[in-house]
Amino acid sequence: MIQKLTLAALIAASLALTACAKKESAPATETDASSAVVDNAQVTPEQQAAIDAIDQPVMDEGNTDIPEDVANAPADAATADTEVAASEAQ
Numbered sequence: 084m085i086q087k088l089t090l091a092a093l094i095a096a097s098l099a100l101t102a103c104a105k106k107e108s109a110p111a112t113e114t115d116a117s118s119a120v121v122d123n124a125q126v127t128p129e130q131q132a133a134i135d136a137i138d139q140p141v142m143d144e145g146n147t148d149i150p151e152d153v154a155n156a157p158a159d160a161a162t163a164d165t166e167v168a169a170s171e172a173q
């Protein structure tokens with residue numbers, strides 16, 4: 084019994100000392116933040132055109148699941164939530 088209490092006390096003491104120990108932080112490396120940011124003035128019109136071409140989705144000619152007029156139709160108006168309206172009326 085005494086051995087178990089001694090072992091528990093040693094474990095608790097080691098955990099407490101580990102938790103309270105001062106952490107050594109490594110010296111922070113200085114990074115040049117301006118080198119990570121791309122300046123918009125450095126992007127040529129040819130590069131911007133290539134970027135815009137990549138950003139545009141390519142429609143699949145074989146995809147005929149939804150007609151184009153249905154796919155491009157405006158969305159319906161949202162349906163009112165009757166539960167919220169009923170709870171506010173009370």
